[in-house]
Amino acid sequence: MxxxxxxxxxxxxxxxxxxxxxxxxxxxxxxxxxxxxxxxxxxxxxxxxxxxxxxxxxxxxxxxxxxxxxxxxxxxxxxxxxxxxxxxxxxxxxxxxxxxxxxxxxxxxxxxxxxxxxxxxxxxxxxxxxxxxxxxxxxxxxxxxxxxxxxxxxxxxxxxxxxxxxxxxxxxxxxxxxxxDRVYVMYAGRIVETGPAETLFAGPRHPYTLALLAATPQLTAPGTRLAAIDGQPPDLRQELTGCPFAPRCRFATEVCTTEAPQPRAASGAPGHLAACHHSDRLAESAADA
Structure with missing residues (x-):
């Protein structure tokens, strides 16, 4: 998706x-x-x-x-x-x-x-x-x-x-x-997160997946403004450096603009991988919420 x-x-x-x-x-x-x-x-x-x-x-x-x-x-x-x-x-x-x-x-x-x-x-x-x-x-x-x-x-x-x-x-x-049964989330031609459907939707570990979920209309909250993802997808005719989602990501730091993240296993979630330098921060934010 x-x-x-x-x-x-x-x-x-x-x-x-x-x-x-x-x-x-x-x-x-x-x-x-x-x-x-x-x-x-x-x-x-x-x-x-x-x-x-x-x-x-x-x-x-x-x-x-x-x-x-x-x-x-x-x-x-x-x-x-x-x-x-x-x-x-x-x-x-x-x-x-x-x-x-x-x-x-x-x-x-x-x-x-x-x-x-x-x-x-x-x-x-x-x-x-x-x-x-x-x-x-x-x-x-x-x-x-x-x-x-x-x-x-x-x-x-x-x-x-x-x-x-x-x-x-x-x-x-x-x-x-x-x-x-299993979901692969794609952004800018790359798989940024994958895992069993139930696990991925319950605890996303990539900011893009989190933003997509936040932008989903909720029937339980009629009349509220839909969340949007600021910015535009990158131009794939240009060479990408770092994380392609970094310009639109609220978690981005300097390392995100210079180093492409590799898929990392999510702690406590077998088969759940996310290509994000800050996937642990997302897990902590979800736990605090």
Whole structure:
């Protein structure tokens, strides 16, 4: 999770090597023990049509408006040659039923469906190849509040039903808390904090995470002014020195502007790491509060 421009979408797209022109990925991106960055074209096609699938932000931009929904759903498995046309159609109907749609949708065009229905179609399409990993890139961003709740509940249910790992990208802390087992907080293209969802939200150890939580609207305090994070995210076209959040951080000291903090374990919280020179001060502030 993180605000717009923090690198969430680009990071998730790297798993499928769907990078914009001129971008490159370094290091390793492993799925099931295989380094995605080292796959050849044939292996990458196999990965994209079966093992890993992605749900995009805007379903209308991801579906060809001139083709029927049934053609869209079955295309990937038919091209991969892993099943017959009849079996593909049967699988598509089963998955539409799983996401709460009847098989009449197979004969309809995208323009005949609502945004919530289209996102359900996108989820069904992502599950067609029985993936081991599902990438969900802010799948509720283009939906109304009611549809958002329905889609989030559906994704959580299908994740358990099909035993699929889920990488969920969001800027909504409420969604992250509701659906995640583990949370990674990103800022300026870097992971600044990570930990089990319950532990991280109960005791954040990075000022950015703390500021995001403070900026969340509270239904228990109507009429109060929302907290804001002063300043702007850094320009990632420039080389960053020190902690990228330092210019906006109330805890920042001189060391924050000169030395990039390395992830450190939070005391008393196994698996909870924060890249902050002053994470202990945050723990003390939370304890005093």
């Amino acid at each position: 993180g605000e717009s421009g923090s690198g969430k979408t680009l990071t998730s797209r790297t798993v499928l090597r769907l990078l914009p022109k001129g971008a490159r990925a370094e290091g390793e991106v492993e799925v099931g023990g295989e380094n995605v960055l080292a796959l050849d074209a044939r292996q990458l096609r196999t990965l994209r049509t079966g093992r890993v699938a992605m749900i995009f932000q805007d379903p209308r931009a991801a579906i060809n408006p001139l083709r029927r929904v049934g053609d869209f759903l079955t295309e990937s498995v038919r091209l991969a040659g892993t099943t017959t046309a009849e079996d593909a159609a049967r699988r598509a109907a089963e998955l539409l039923a799983a996401v709460g749609l009847d098989d009449s949708v197979l004969r309809r065009y995208p323009g005949q469906l609502s945004g919530g229905m289209l996102q359900r179609v996108m989820i069904a399409a992502a599950l067609m190849g029985d993936p081991v990993l599902l990438l969900a890139d802010e799948p509720t961003a283009a939906l109304d509040v009611t549809s958002q709740a329905e889609v989030i509940a559906l994704i959580g249910e299908l994740k358990e039903r099909f035993a699929t790992a889920l990488l969920f990208v969001t800027h909504d802390l409420g969604l992250a808390a509701a659906i995640s």
